[in-house]
Amino acid sequence: MSERLPDTPCFPPVETALADPNGLLAMGGDLSVERLLEAYRHGIFPWFNPGEPILWWSPDPRMVLVPGEVCVSRSLAKRIRNGGFEVRVDTAFAEVMRACAAPREDAFGTWISPAMIAAYTRLFDAGYAHSVETWHDGRLVGGLYGVAIGRMFYGESMFSREPDTSKIALVRLAQQLQRWEFGLIDCQMETPHLASMGARTMPRATFTARLAELVNLPHLPGPWTFEL
Numbered sequence: 001m002s003e004r005l006p007d008t009p010c011f012p013p014v015e016t017a018l019a020d021p022n023g024l025l026a027m028g029g030d031l032s033v034e035r036l037l038e039a040y041r042h043g044i045f046p047w048f049n050p051g052e053p054i055l056w057w058s059p060d061p062r063m064v065l066v067p068g069e070v071c072v073s074r075s076l077a078k079r080i081r082n083g084g085f086e087v088r089v090d091t092a093f094a095e096v097m098r099a100c101a102a103p104r105e106d107a108f109g110t111w112i113s114p115a116m117i118a119a120y121t122r123l124f125d126a127g128y129a130h131s132v133e134t135w136h137d138g139r140l141v142g143g144l145y146g147v148a149i150g151r152m153f154y155g156e157s158m159f160s161r162e163p164d165t166s167k168i169a170l171v172r173l174a175q176q177l178q179r180w181e182f183g184l185i186d187c188q189m190e191t192p193h194l195a196s197m198g199a200r201t202m203p204r205a206t207f208t209a210r211l212a213e214l215v216n217l218p219h220l221p222g223p224w225t226f227e228l
Contacts (some may be wrong), residue, residue, distance in 0.1 A: 049078030127221030
């Protein structure tokens with residue numbers, strides 16, 4: 001059974017997370033900046049439906065992407081070169097979150113409630129959350145958002161309004177994070193979409209050991225500016 005959290009921003013050991021459902025660790029608490037940062041530093045993230053208590057997760061294994069190992073197909077590379085897209089960072093954070101929250105066929109966006117948008121906007125204002133945005137003809141057509149601590153990036157959600165536009169944002173993010181010597185992009189759960197781009201599973205023990213190194217490296221506060 002998952003543990004109910006105390007008022008202070010602390011968590012039980014991730015090794016105590018349930019196997020079924022995979023990774024459920026704790027419930028309750030709040031979405032304060034302090035608690036969210038404490039969670040991410042230990043490889044824990046919130047995921048719950050509106051009306052439920054806050055649920056905290058640390059699945060095993062973990063889906064991760066090494067920035068230098070992102071796979072770009074021939075067709076995606078052609079769209080990046082010739083599609084007329086512009087990738088920006090940290091210029092439309094709340095708009096990206098709202099787009100990720102919009103209803104879609106897989107229904108995975110519905111968990112991004114107004115409370116989550118407010119909480120991650122506070123993280124953005126504190127310099128820890130970031131949006132990577134794909135623009136076309138002045139319109140936001142795709143992107144992603146996530147959290148960075150030290151040299152670790154935690155991807156949260158992606159959206160596309162045109163084909164491949166979330167992939168374009170992820171490729172540009174991975175290229176920049178490689179230049180900044182980030183070690184991992186956390187993708188949380190395994191999906192064929194992310195696997196096709198080079199993401200792979202990693203045992204939780206390996207993930208948390210690597211995480212402990214990366215979160216203690218020098219932090220790059222936002223808002224970010226990507227290098228050309």
